[in-house]
Amino acid sequence: MPDIEQIESELGINTKAAIIEPIQHPVLAENNVDLKIKRDDLLHPIISGNKWRKLKYTLQNALSKGNEHLISMGGVYSNHLHALAYIGNKLNIKTTGLIRGEQPVEDNQTLADLKKWGMNLEFVSRGMFRELRKYRSHDADPAKKYNGFWIPEGGASHDALRGVAEILKEIELDFDTIALACGTGTTLAGIAKGLPSTKKALGFSALKGGGFLEKDIKKLLRTKGMPNWSVNFDYHFGGFAKTNEELIAFIEEFESHNNIPLEPLYNGKMLFGLLDLIKNDRFKKGHKIIAIHTGGLQGHRK
Numbered sequence: 270m271p272d273i274e275q276i277e278s279e280l281g282i283n284t285k286a287a288i289i290e291p292i293q294h295p296v297l298a299e300n301n302v303d304l305k306i307k308r309d310d311l312l313h314p315i316i317s318g319n320k321w322r323k324l325k326y327t328l329q330n331a332l333s334k335g336n337e338h339l340i341s342m343g344g345v346y347s348n349h350l351h352a353l354a355y356i357g358n359k360l361n362i363k364t365t366g367l368i369r370g371e372q373p374v375e376d377n378q379t380l381a382d383l384k385k386w387g388m389n390l391e392f393v394s395r396g397m398f399r400e401l402r403k404y405r406s407h408d409a410d411p412a413k414k415y416n417g418f419w420i421p422e423g424g425a426s427h428d429a430l431r432g433v434a435e436i437l438k439e440i441e442l443d444f445d446t447i448a449l450a451c452g453t454g455t456t457l458a459g460i461a462k463g464l465p466s467t468k469k470a471l472g473f474s475a476l477k478g479g480g481f482l483e484k485d486i487k488k489l490l491r492t493k494g495m496p497n498w499s500v501n502f503d504y505h506f507g508g509f510a511k512t513n514e515e516l517i518a519f520i521e522e523f524e525s526h527n528n529i530p531l532e533p534l535y536n537g538k539m540l541f542g543l544l545d546l547i548k549n550d551r552f553k554k555g556h557k558i559i560a561i562h563t564g565g566l567q568g569h570r571k
């Protein structure tokens with residue numbers, strides 16, 4: 270079995286950098302709620318946030334099976350492909366990214382990085398991309414087609430849960446709720462898996478019509494119930510990557526009071542939602558919440 274701790278140090282992953290910081294916001298004192306944030310965005314300058322957590326044991330599994338080619342899928346701003354391409358480059362592993370939609374005339378910064386790190390890119394139609402979403406196992410059809418190891422969209426695999434659950438081992442403070450943004454729900458599933466039943470995980474869907482999320486999370490957890498987790502669907506702001514002036518103003522204000530950068534796709538929406546729920550008395554006085562900053566800042570470089 271490849272030594273994943275050694276690979277982690279070769280890549281420069283620094284879990285000690287992912288500190289827990291208090292959040293400054295007037296709503297917190299007014300409602301007597303304690304909110305802190307775990308800065309997983311500081312785990313690594315490139316493989317930031319939940320990306321490494323999800324890929325860690327997937328990578329170990331792939332390497333232990335002797336794979337030298339990792340194939341996955343994502344959008345033109347994909348944080349997941351960005352991390353995967355970098356890992357492939359550093360560890361000298363071939364990577365292929367199947368990208369949603371037509372090839373843009375000009376590469377954005379994410380695509381330019383993928384190319385720079387040697388990822389083989391193939392642009393697939395939106396219909397084909399939807400089809401690809403159904404492949405979940407590492408040896409599914411795309412693995413056969415490209416002769417390698419298939420990683421589902423967003424790294425949504427069972428192997429991902431173990432890496433995500435390690436976040437909890439780094440939290441020594443007492444808390445009642447852990448909050449985070451959801452795309453595929455894999456990060457929430459990993460947290461829920463490692464969380465005792467006395468504590469709750471609360472996910473915020475970044476997507477409109479994210480109803481599939483609860484089903485997918487149960488599938489990943491191989492359970493029917495939802496004993497210690499739930500998903501809030503009220504703060505997607507019209508859908509994935511959609512924003513409005515209120516959200517942008519919130520992020521600007523948040524960043525001016527906290528030295529913590531946010532992006533509007535995941536973490537901005539999650540913190541907006543969380544503070545709105547706090548404002549509306551949805552948590553008991555004295556409630557302790559830890560939010561997880563899942564990174565994603567590369568997709569929003571200015």
Ligand SMILES: Cc1ncc(COP(=O)(O)O)c(C=O)c1O
Nearest residue numbers: 451452453454455456535563565
């Ligand atoms: C920055 C960021 N936060 C949150 C998520 C959502 O994670 P998940 O797909 O595990 O729900 C993603 C997608 O992977 C992401 O890029």
